[in-house]
Amino acid sequence: MTAPFSRLSDDDLATCVHCGLCLDACPTFRVTGLETESPRGRIYLMTQWKRGTLEFDEEQVKHIDLCLGCRTCEGVCPSGVPYGRIIEAGRADVEDQRRPSIKRAASRAALRQLVGHRGRLRAAGDATRLAQKLRLTSVSRSGRMLPKLAPRFQPPASNVAPAIGPRKHRVAFLVGCVMPILYPQSHDAAVRLLQLAGCEVWFPPDEQCCGALFAHNGDLEGAGRLRETNSRIYDAGQFDALVVDSAGCGAHLKDFYPALKNRVKDLSEWLAEAGLPEPKRDVKMRVTYQDACHLAHAQRIKKQPRDLIRAIPGVDWVEMRHADICCGAAGLYSTLEPDMSNRILQEKLDDLAATRADVVAVANPGCQMQLEAGLRKRGSAMKVLHVSELLARAY
Amino acid sequence: MLPKSVIEELRRIVGRESVIDAPNDLRIFERDGSIEGAMPDAVVLASSTEHVSAVIKVAARHHIPVVPRGAGTGLSGGAVTIRGGIALQVTRMRRILEIDQVAMTALVEPGVVNQELSLVAAQHGLFYAPDPSSQKACTIGGNAAENSGGPHCLYYGVTTNHVLGMEVVLADGSVHWVSGDAPDHVGLDLCGVLVGSEGTLCAITKIKVRLLRIPPSIATLLAAFPSIESASQAVSAVIGHGIVPAALEMMDNVTVGAVEAHYHAGYPTDAGAVLLVEVDGIAESTRELTAAISKILADNHGYAMREAQTPAERELLWAGRKGAIGALGRIKPNYYLHDGVVPRSRLPQVLSAVGEIGEHYKLPVANVFHAGDGNLHPNILFDLRDRDVLHQVEAAGEEMLRAVVELGGALSGEHGIGLEKSAFMPWIYSEDDLDAMHRVKDVFDAAGILNPGKIFPDPSRKPVHLAGRTGLAIEAKWW
Numbered sequence: 001m002t003a004p005f006s007r008l009s010d011d012d013l014a015t016c017v018h019c020g021l022c023l024d025a026c027p028t029f030r031v032t033g034l035e036t037e038s039p040r041g042r043i044y045l046m047t048q049w050k051r052g053t054l055e056f057d058e059e060q061v062k063h064i065d066l067c068l069g070c071r072t073c074e075g076v077c078p079s080g081v082p083y084g085r086i087i088e089a090g091r092a093d094v095e096d097q098r099r100p101s102i103k104r105a106a107s108r109a110a111l112r113q114l115v116g117h118r119g120r121l122r123a124a125g126d127a128t129r130l131a132q133k134l135r136l137t138s139v140s141r142s143g144r145m146l147p148k149l150a151p152r153f154q155p156p157a158s159n160v161a162p163a164i165g166p167r168k169h170r171v172a173f174l175v176g177c178v179m180p181i182l183y184p185q186s187h188d189a190a191v192r193l194l195q196l197a198g199c200e201v202w203f204p205p206d207e208q209c210c211g212a213l214f215a216h217n218g219d220l221e222g223a224g225r226l227r228e229t230n231s232r233i234y235d236a237g238q239f240d241a242l243v244v245d246s247a248g249c250g251a252h253l254k255d256f257y258p259a260l261k262n263r264v265k266d267l268s269e270w271l272a273e274a275g276l277p278e279p280k281r282d283v284k285m286r287v288t289y290q291d292a293c294h295l296a297h298a299q300r301i302k303k304q305p306r307d308l309i310r311a312i313p314g315v316d317w318v319e320m321r322h323a324d325i326c327c328g329a330a331g332l333y334s335t336l337e338p339d340m341s342n343r344i345l346q347e348k349l350d351d352l353a354a355t356r357a358d359v360v361a362v363a364n365p366g367c368q369m370q371l372e373a374g375l376r377k378r379g380s381a382m383k384v385l386h387v388s389e390l391l392a393r394a395y
Numbered sequence: 396m397l398p399k400s401v402i403e404e405l406r407r408i409v410g411r412e413s414v415i416d417a418p419n420d421l422r423i424f425e426r427d428g429s430i431e432g433a434m435p436d437a438v439v440l441a442s443s444t445e446h447v448s449a450v451i452k453v454a455a456r457h458h459i460p461v462v463p464r465g466a467g468t469g470l471s472g473g474a475v476t477i478r479g480g481i482a483l484q485v486t487r488m489r490r491i492l493e494i495d496q497v498a499m500t501a502l503v504e505p506g507v508v509n510q511e512l513s514l515v516a517a518q519h520g521l522f523y524a525p526d527p528s529s530q531k532a533c534t535i536g537g538n539a540a541e542n543s544g545g546p547h548c549l550y551y552g553v554t555t556n557h558v559l560g561m562e563v564v565l566a567d568g569s570v571h572w573v574s575g576d577a578p579d580h581v582g583l584d585l586c587g588v589l590v591g592s593e594g595t596l597c598a599i600t601k602i603k604v605r606l607l608r609i610p611p612s613i614a615t616l617l618a619a620f621p622s623i624e625s626a627s628q629a630v631s632a633v634i635g636h637g638i639v640p641a642a643l644e645m646m647d648n649v650t651v652g653a654v655e656a657h658y659h660a661g662y663p664t665d666a667g668a669v670l671l672v673e674v675d676g677i678a679e680s681t682r683e684l685t686a687a688i689s690k691i692l693a694d695n696h697g698y699a700m701r702e703a704q705t706p707a708e709r710e711l712l713w714a715g716r717k718g719a720i721g722a723l724g725r726i727k728p729n730y731y732l733h734d735g736v737v738p739r740s741r742l743p744q745v746l747s748a749v750g751e752i753g754e755h756y757k758l759p760v761a762n763v764f765h766a767g768d769g770n771l772h773p774n775i776l777f778d779l780r781d782r783d784v785l786h787q788v789e790a791a792g793e794e795m796l797r798a799v800v801e802l803g804g805a806l807s808g809e810h811g812i813g814l815e816k817s818a819f820m821p822w823i824y825s826e827d828d829l830d831a832m833h834r835v836k837d838v839f840d841a842a843g844i845l846n847p848g849k850i851f852p853d854p855s856r857k858p859v860h861l862a863g864r865t866g867l868a869i870e871a872k873w874w
Binding site: 014015016017018019020021022023024025029032033034035036041044045048054055057059060063076077078079080081321 | 529531
């Protein structure tokens with residue numbers, strides 16, 4: 001075991017000047033009104049732990065657990081506090097100190113044993129789809145959270161999808177772990193858009209989960225092992241960009257895969273650069289957009305998805321209030337902290353309802369699942385679509 | 396520590412979850428945006444006026460200090476519980492109760508965030524003028540308690556000019572409205588007494604504020620200057636020509652460097668100082684004023700001037716200015732910040748004094764301030780982990796404030812006196828002045844339970860006690 005709180009960097013922590021500008025950007029502060037559930041409060045707590053001025057207290061770990069890791073605070077922090085790095089290191093440090101719990105052990109084991117192994121995860125996905133068909137899943141809570149599964153996304157046998165028209169770029173596409181199971185239609189649309197944008201799309205064979213879910217969950221070592229495997233695969237490939245249509249993965253790849261340098265691109269970021277052909281048909285819908293935290297805050301990408309959506313002919317665009325505030329999904333958070341997740345979700349659903357949109361576009365599977373479940377429960381007719389699916393409707 | 400029975404009483408009022416008394420959690424509430432800290436004995440989260448009233452009744456009965464707390468972004472220790480007691484958190488009272496488009500007013504709860512009010516008001520073409528740099532997070536309740544300012548207060552006036560009336564809870568727990576809808580206060584201006592009373596006279600539970608029409612045209616200018624002195628001369632020249640811009644802000648070279656690193660707003664990092672000037676009104680008038688100001692700035696060694704071409708560009712220029720103090724964290728993790736005010740004509744003198752004091756103590760100083768109204772913000776930059784510099788920081792801060800007072804200035808422009816500057820009150824107020832203030836305090840809170848230890852000098856307290864316990868906060872002492 002490593003020394004207590006050795007992963008947390010004192011210099012990172014010291015960048016916080018305690019000004020408090022982050023507070024109202026934090027979804028958990030907004031609903032609780034408590035300093036202890038704010039970025040500034042969490043940094044203050046972790047700094048005390050790190051410096052040994054406050055003894056470790058199991059009761060206080062809940063403040064760390066309750067952080068969504070959405071990193072909205074990072075975008076508003078003038079001091080440049082690397083909050084994402086701090087909270088991930090803090091979580092890993094806390095794991096060494098706290099009492100073991102069955103729930104957390106189970107989630108870590110599920111990550112390592114299931115998500116970390118592509119074959120097992122896909123088998124589980126297929127089994128779940130079968131169970132849905134046989135209407136067995138309504139017995140489990142998580143079954144109600146999950147969308148209705150379509151046949152899982154399959155790259156072409158050659159692992160390459162050709163460009164439509166002249167080939168301008170060759171890109172790698174992150175198939176990922178849960179996306180091909182939960183939202184194969186988003187992947188299908190994304191790949192088609194890339195082809196339309198003149199990209200030859202390569203699907204790196206044997207690629208594993210990028211490790212984002214592990215890192216967010218305080219398992220930096222688990223994430224490191226996956227990174228090693230994937231890095232070897234990427235090193236061997238030739239591509240202009242690694243395109244990612246799931247914001248959480250994109251953020252993790254940008255932060256943790258230094259060898260890829262600036263070649264990791266979110267789908268909207270890349271399409272804005274590469275350029276799409278003229279749209280073929282109108283999409284007559286009132287549309288709003290929910291920022292994915294790991295896109296808007298971790299990757300600072302807010303403009304491109306909005307520009308792409310607004311360029312679709314027929315779209316009646318409406319900006320939602322608090323669009324860049326987390327919806328409460330945050331990876332495994334909605335499962336580990338269901339109460340807080342739901343409180344945050346309810347505020348989001350109110351803001352969504354006020355837009356009177358037909359469709360809310362998203363850029364991450366976690367957000368999509370969370371919003372779908374919330375809207376379904378409220379009996380709303382509003383649809384949730386990945387940006388890629390919405391764009392693809394114009395072609 | 397409060398007796399268990401009192402904690403139970405408080406829990407019966409606001410609910411079990413809304414009272415925090417675990418000591419390790421209370422530690423997280425020991426500070427605001429300033430550097431001193433002191434732990435409360437309990438944090439109580441109020442959701443309504445009834446909660447606030449009932450909690451204060453309990454406190455009055457047991458003689459427990461009560462310190463209202465919003466977002467805790469204050470810069471003078473206003474929300475620091477220096478004598479322990481209850482931190483009465485109003486952050487859950489965050490409803491905008493009413494916006495009256497015709498009367499151009501809003502009725503809000505104290506936990507409403509300043510910027511949120513302006514965002515909602517904007518849907519009606521209106522805005523709330525006082526705009527502290529912390530407006531993204533600070534609350535209207537805190538603004539009213541501290542009589543906050545902001546860049547645009549040069550032209551529009553500070554918080555007290557925008558508060559029409561308030562619902563307040565007094566030290567006995569009774570609930571009252573002071574003033575109300577009318578733009579003029581008839582009789583004694585009680586609302587005026589309570590705005591800026593820093594939590595020492597009442598807790599604020601509702602605020603009726605004035606909203607203004609968003610001006611049809613806004614022009615924002617950025618100009619570089621070779622030195623902070625030449626920029627100060629330019630400020631005097633603009634005002635001397637009879638022009639009062641909506642805002643007139645200065646940042647020195649140190650600040651510009653830190654800000655540019657985060658915001659990439661295009662501030663010239665080689666300049667000795669930059670001015671940010673804004674004028675608003677009808678398009679013809681802003682055009683005319685912009686031309687006149689540009690000429691005055693150029694005549695006073697201004698260069699690299701540019702005007703924001705789009706609202707987004709304007710927003711970016713302001714984001715840089717408003718995030719400036721936080722951005723200083725890129726240089727050192729702690730700042731000690733005063734906000735003395737001098738008559739505008741004394742700006743060049745006071746700024747060179749500030750520079751000399753910094754040099755004498757070998758401490759980096761970053762200046763970012765409301766130049767138009769002579770409201771300084773010299774930030775002494777340091778690292779609390781370096782225990783040796785603390786006395787230097789303390790002495791330098793005091794000397795800077797002394798220089799301000801000697802030049803005919805005041806202790807604070809907008810941050811309040813709080814904990815930080817109470818010891819300096821006798822520098823500008825006579826015993827009679829302070830006695831008169833004490834008597835006002837006694838009328839409202841003779842028992843002294845509301846935010847004790849603030850504003851009034853405490854002879855037993857050192858100005859700032861730079862000998863901390865945690866290396867994170869400076870332990871505030873009053874005994």
